[in-house]
Amino acid sequence: MGRLTIFTFALLVGLSAAYTTNYHGYQVWRVENIQEWQVERIRSVIDTLLLDVWASGDSWVDIMVKPEIMLSLGKTLARHGFEYKVFIGNLQSLIDSEFETLKLKKESRAVDNTAYHDLAEIEAYMTEAASTNSWVTMESIGTTDEGRDLFVNILAVPGSGPKPSVWIDCGIHAREWISPATCLYGIDYLTTGYSVDADVTALLDKYDVYIMPVHNPDGYSYTWTNDRMWRKNRVANSGSCRGVDLNRNFDDGHWGGIGSSNNECSETYHGPSGFSELESQAVRDYTTNLISNNGLSIYYTIHSYSQVWMYAYGWTSDLTPENDQLEAAARAGCDALTAVHGTSYAYGTIYHAIYPASGTSIDWGYSAGVVHTYTLELRDTGSWGFLLPADQIIPTGEETWAGLIASIMSI
Ligand SMILES: [Zn+2]
Structure with missing residues (x-):
């Protein structure tokens, strides 16, 4: 009888939800x-x-x-x-129904775009892309406070000489799962599409493409184990609340300004100082290096949700001197994106399109000399929010990459 009791208990534990933070009644x-x-x-x-x-x-x-x-x-x-x-x-x-879908997928999980992937699976996905294509490199560019590595997948076609670069990062906010999934979709699309798909071929003949699927690895892991709605990184602050909003931690000279918080418990906490965080430091250093090598032409950072294509500035309502160019490239991206599945997108500066925000990575990129810096907010417009069903990964990937390539090639 004792055995049976233990077995029953173990079974119940196995079936209970993995998350320690419950959103019952929210x-x-x-x-x-x-x-x-x-x-x-x-x-x-x-x-x-x-x-x-x-x-x-x-x-x-x-x-x-x-x-x-x-x-x-x-x-x-x-x-x-x-x-x-x-x-x-x-x-x-x-959250429960998403978790049920994940459990079902867990049995026969392959590297694919029909499911969301945890950090270990994302690393495996990137490793596979690098090991099956000689022109794809996977590079670790830093380590988080909790010891998790930041990886960049570099897609560069050999033999075509040094090219300027395009930087694309995803997952700076942990709970925006469609963002890393869309970067992974892009790795798959670009690696299988070169010399097959005219758009991909034209892109890679002109640029080296750097893709970072998870800008915030310990925050992302935490959304798989403890709290599905976690946004910031997992750094230990001086008080009881953990985490810095990495997209308020970049210092373009306006760090700590409007649309960021000095309260450690806020979701938009900007950190104790500009670039205080290992994740923002690593991306700053790596992209700065790209700027001074063959040139960084375009800098994208991908979020969800609300279906908007945005550009500098976030910290002020002023427009950049290049606003006409930025607007034209954003419009080209939105038009190509909408043509795929009819998904409607708006475009504009961060300040005007969503809200004032200081310390964002694209305002920093702009200040570092990359004029073409953009933030995308992917699907949807709020019905699912951050819990976008996995069956939307492929259509989101299809439209987003059509938009990205069209926008890049319009510049
Ligand atoms: Zn975000």
Whole structure:
């Protein structure tokens, strides 16, 4: 009988959810039709209550709402005249169904684009791309605080002489799983497409392409083991809250400004100083090297969600002197992207398209001399948010890479 009891217990443990952070009762609300005069007020509500902003646009914002503040937040929003509606009514059930899909896939997991992959699988995916193509290199460019490596996959066609570079990183925010998946899709698409697909061939004949699927490896791992909604890295801060928002940690001379927080517990904590983080340092150093070698022509960083193609600046409402060029390349990207599956995209500066943000990697890239720096926010527009179903990885990859290549080749 004792044996049977132990067996039953083990079985139950095996079937329970892996995550230690539970989102039972959590919702995602969209506050919408926000008027110009209400912008400061919603910002102050968000800052005061340390609300987790999932995404935002010029007149709306999606916020994750804990059950214990639901009633008071609803009253606060109503009192200030905000309109809002529930976008995701039961967050934990979406996490549970994603987890069930992952468990089913686990049995016959191959390197493919029909499922999301954890860090070890991503590393295996990259290793395979490098080992089966002599012109693909995989390089480790640094180590995180928790000892996890940052890897870059470099795609360079040999024998065609030194070429300028394109940098593409994904996964700077841990919970945006479609982002690393889209970088992996790109590695697969470019490695199998050279000399087969005219667009891929033209791209790789002109540029060396550097792809970093996971800019934030320990944060990403944490979303697989503990907290699906984790955003920052996992560095230990001086207080009890962990993590720095790496996309507020780049120092273009405006680090610590508007749209970043000095509160260690905030989702947009900018860190104790500009480039305090190993991950942002590694990317700064590597891309700086590319700039001074054969030139870095274009710098992309890929996020989700809200379907927007953005460029500098994030820290100010001013436009760059090259705004017309940036807008034209973004428009070319959006047009090609939409042509694939009809997915609609907006474009504009970070400041105008989503929200003011200081310390972003593309503002730094712009300040370092790479004029063509872009941020993409991939699918969707909020129905699934960060829990985009895995059956959208391939269509997202198809449209995004059509857009990226069209945009790059338009420059
Ligand atoms: Zn992001």
